[in-house]
Amino acid sequence: xxxxxxxxxxxxxxxxxxxRQYQKRGVLPxxxxxxxxxxxxxxxxxxxxxxxxxxxxxLKADGDFLVNPLGWPQQFVFANYWEAWQKAxxxxxxxxxxxxxxxxxxxxxxxTSMMAFGLVTFRFRGRHVILLSVLMMLTIPVQVYxxxxxxxxxxxxxxxxxxxxxxPYAASSMPLALVLFRNYFLELPPALSEAARLDGCSRWGVYxxxxxxxxxxxxxxxxxxxxxxxxxxxxxxxxxxQDKSIQTLPLGMQVFAISEYQxxxxxxxxxxxxxxxxxxxxxxxxxxxxxxxxxGGAMKG
Amino acid sequence: xxxxxxxxxxTAPAQPSLATRLFERCEPVFWIGPGLLLFFVxxxxxxxLQLALSLTSSGLDGRIAFVGLANFKTLWxxxxxxxxxxxxxxxxxxxxxxxxxxxxxxxxxxxxxFTGQNLFRTIFFLPxxxxxxxxxxxxxxxxxxxxxxxxxxxxxxxxxxxxxxWLGDPRFALWSIVFVDIxxxxxxxxxxxxxxxxxxxxxxxxxxxxxxxxxxxxLRYITLPLLSRYxxxxxxxxxxxxxxxxxxxxxxxxxxxxxxxxxAMMQVYLQAFQFHRLGYASTQATVLLAIIAIVSIVVMRxxxxxxxxxx
Numbered sequence: 319x320x321x322x323x324x325x326x327x328x329x330x331x332x333x334x335x336x337x338r339q340y341q342k343r344g345v346l347p348x349x350x351x352x353x354x355x356x357x358x359x360x361x362x363x364x365x366x367x368x369x370x371x372x373x374x375x376x377l378k379a380d381g382d383f384l385v386n387p388l389g390w391p392q393q394f395v396f397a398n399y400w401e402a403w404q405k406a407x408x409x410x411x412x413x414x415x416x417x418x419x420x421x422x423x424x425x426x427x428x429x430t431s432m433m434a435f436g437l438v439t440f441r442f443r444g445r446h447v448i449l450l451s452v453l454m455m456l457t458i459p460v461q462v463y464x465x466x467x468x469x470x471x472x473x474x475x476x477x478x479x480x481x482x483x484x485x486p487y488a489a490s491s492m493p494l495a496l497v498l499f500r501n502y503f504l505e506l507p508p509a510l511s512e513a514a515r516l517d518g519c520s521r522w523g524v525y526x527x528x529x530x531x532x533x534x535x536x537x538x539x540x541x542x543x544x545x546x547x548x549x550x551x552x553x554x555x556x557x558x559x560q561d562k563s564i565q566t567l568p569l570g571m572q573v574f575a576i577s578e579y580q581x582x583x584x585x586x587x588x589x590x591x592x593x594x595x596x597x598x599x600x601x602x603x604x605x606x607x608x609x610x611x612x613x614g615g616a617m618k619g
Numbered sequence: 620x621x622x623x624x625x626x627x628x629x630t631a632p633a634q635p636s637l638a639t640r641l642f643e644r645c646e647p648v649f650w651i652g653p654g655l656l657l658f659f660v661x662x663x664x665x666x667x668l669q670l671a672l673s674l675t676s677s678g679l680d681g682r683i684a685f686v687g688l689a690n691f692k693t694l695w696x697x698x699x700x701x702x703x704x705x706x707x708x709x710x711x712x713x714x715x716x717x718x719x720x721x722x723x724x725x726x727x728x729x730x731x732x733f734t735g736q737n738l739f740r741t742i743f744f745l746p747x748x749x750x751x752x753x754x755x756x757x758x759x760x761x762x763x764x765x766x767x768x769x770x771x772x773x774x775x776x777x778x779x780x781x782x783x784x785w786l787g788d789p790r791f792a793l794w795s796i797v798f799v800d801i802x803x804x805x806x807x808x809x810x811x812x813x814x815x816x817x818x819x820x821x822x823x824x825x826x827x828x829x830x831x832x833x834x835x836x837x838l839r840y841i842t843l844p845l846l847s848r849y850x851x852x853x854x855x856x857x858x859x860x861x862x863x864x865x866x867x868x869x870x871x872x873x874x875x876x877x878x879x880x881x882x883a884m885m886q887v888y889l890q891a892f893q894f895h896r897l898g899y900a901s902t903q904a905t906v907l908l909a910i911i912a913i914v915s916i917v918v919m920r921x922x923x924x925x926x927x928x929x930x
Contacts, residue, residue: 350834354728361725362742365802369745371768372757387766388775429654436650445647448655455662457855457915459863461884462908465891465901466668469677470660489661492654521646550750552866553884557892568752572870575756583766586756594753601748605741608748613810616856617849 376587383584395584402588410563411570412596415549418480418487418566422548423541425488426495430540431533433492434499435525439511449500456493460486461553468557482558483566487551491544494615502536503529542611549597567593669908672901683898690902700903703881704910710797710882711861717801718808718857719850725805726812727838740813743806751803755870758799762786789879792872796880800867804860808853815849816842851922855915862911883907 375383376398378391386392402408437445460467467486468477476482510532511524519527530537555569565573571593575586601608673690677683694700729739746754761768762785770782785795823845824837832840843850865884868874874881874889887907891900 347834357724357728358739361721362739365742365745365806368757368761368768372760375760384766388768388771425657429657432650433654436647439650440647442647448651451663452655452658455658455666457859458662458666458908458911459859461863461865461887462904462911463662463665463669464887465897465904466665466672467661468891469668469672469897470665474660485657486661489658492658492662546748550748552750552752552869556869568750571750571752571756575752575870583760587760590753590756594749597748597750598745601745602741605737605744609740609744609810612747613744613807613814616807617811617814617852 372587373591376584376591378584380582380584398584398588399592402585403592405585406570406574406589406592407562408570408589408592411565411567411593414480414564414570415567418484419545419548421480421484422487422491423544425484426491426544427537427540429488430492430495431499431530431537432525434496434503435529438500438503439521449496452493452496456497460490464553464557471558477558478560478564480559480564483551483554484548486554487544487548491540491547495540495544498536498540498615499533502533506532538607539611539615542608543615546597546608546612666908669901669905672898673905674898675901676896676898678895678897686898690899693899694902694906699878699881700883700886702878703883703886706793706880707862707864707882710793710800710864711858713794713797714800714804714861715854715857717797718804719853721801721805722808722812722853723846725809726816727842729809730813730816740806740810743809745806746803747807749803751866752870754799754803755867758795758802759786759871762795786872787876789877792876792880796867796871799871800861800864803867804857808857811849811853812846815846819845847922851918854922855918858914858918859911862907862914883910 371388374391375387377394377396378386378398379393379395382392382395437449471477471482471486476485506529510528514524514528515521549566550568551566552568552572555566556572559565559569562570562573571590574589672683674685674687675683676686676690725743729736729743760766764770764782764784764787767785769785770779773779773782783791785791819842823841827837827841863884864882865888868880868882868885869888872880874885883903884907887900887904890896890903
């Protein structure tokens with residue numbers, strides 16, 4: 319987490335330093351400005367309304383919900399949350415999701431940054447082939463090769479283990495991460511690592527003490543998109559994680575939703591709210607880094 | 620002095636020991652090897668195996684029999700599969716157009732500094748980070764027939780006649796899911812368009828407005844052409860997502876009612892993990908892979924041409 323927040327600081331500083339050159343007005347007539355405001359308000363309402371109604375219903379008693387599914391709760395039943403937490407096994411699900419997501423992030427960052435460093439530092443035959451063969455897979459979604467992936471995982475005996483989703487998650491994050499790291503490393507001045515080499519620093523020292531500390535923005539961006547996609551991933555979890563004790567949050571929420579509790583809507587809504595709360599809270603705290611990490615990465619890729 | 624130094628200077632760099640040379644030769648392997656191995660086992664190999672598996676009939680028990688093109692023949696006659704492909708194409712066209720239009724409108728509306736810009740951006744991007752399971756449940760409730768917020772709202776506004784069984788009626792189910800998918804991703808595409816808008820040279824639109832071009836003309840003849848690269852990125856991302864859509868449909872309708880929301884990945888999942896026909900499911904996935912590859916190549920070509928045409 320520390321790398322993310324320090325990358326975050328750097329991004330914030332850069333944001334402040336940027337001149338706000340598009341502040342000049344007067345190009346649009348005031349009518350258009352009004353139309354613009356109306357459009358934005360309507361769209362924002364469209365995003366917020368379902369979430370607010372959902373939150374409201376999660377706090378109703380079951381009977382209250384059935385007669386009054388749209389209005390304000392007659393009384394706030396916070397006990398729903400405690401009951402949902404226990405019945406849906408939320409603590410287990412959250413811990414599992416944390417394990418899977420953090421392991422995915424660490425593996426992706428370490429292996430991909432080393433790979434990018436190797437591809438940038440060494441000039442050997444075949445390096446372009448390696449780079450291209452990884453980048454070509456950028457546009458192929460994991461879902462499409464799920465069956466051979468499943469067969470391979472059976473042979474590696476990692477089906478129904480957390481490793482069985484961690485490794486494919488990390489591998490599928492690699493093309494985009496490789497693009498980000500490689501572009502970033504290429505922009506660093508080569509004089510830095512050359513000077514360190516002359517001073518007797520080993521290659522590993524150059525990578526660990528010079529390149530990686532300078533690459534915090536890239537590490538932050540990779541960490542964010544890898545973490546969010548691993549945290550929210552559903553399909554591989556559905557196929558690979560059968561044991562309840564190792565299921566991740568999205569899968570556990572779905573299992574809870576189709577279980578016997580689906581007749582008690584407020585309870586289900588409470589469980590889902592608990593499930594999405596951690597990510598929403600982290601997002602609201604660091605929205606700038608999330609937006610640039612998720613959308614910026616996609617743009618470069 | 621000089622005689623003592625001379626041999627050391629000449630031999631040391633020119634003749635490194637065999638071990639050092641070997642080490643230097645192998646050093647790239649240390650850096651690239653682990654990552655490449657992981658990527659090969661979990662991406663390259665599956666993609667290659669996919670093609671091989673689609674020529675076999677295999678079950679979950681691990682028995683694999685080569686059947687040649689028999690699977691493709693079955694597939695050709697499989698009405699369910701082609702029905703799901705047609706659904707998927709409808710889904711793709713509708714979501715791509717919807718996401719692009721909405722995100723462009725929002726980006727244009729947001730592209731000027733005013734107080735609250737950041738607040739709106741944060742709100743619009745919020746659905747992007749929420750998982751499909753949560754979104755499926757939220758909108759499953761919104762669309763629910765009896766208690767759902769949409770029908771309740773229509774009733775209160777006196778428009779009860781418009782209330783529908785949004786997810787239970789084959790006429791509406793696919794379009795309801797299209798709507799939810801657009802709801803989730805518009806903020807994402809909007810941020811990409813915003814980046815494009817803020818990279819535009821401001822002088823161009825200002826010069827045009829001095830020359831008397833209307834707001835619409837500036838948009839049509841200056842802004843949109845200059846955004847074509849970002850439009851291309853958006854189209855590619857949205858199209859790829861549309862052809863591999865699964866989560867939302869699995870959570871909201873499971874392909875029903877009456878198969879009206881069956882899509883390609885849903886078919887693959889059913890064949891592989893419900894009916895345990897891994898070989899045939901691989902064939903279906905291979906066709907899907909081919910569709911995705913063709914579509915992304917065509918879209919990349921088109922946007923590249925548009926880009927060069929403008930430049």
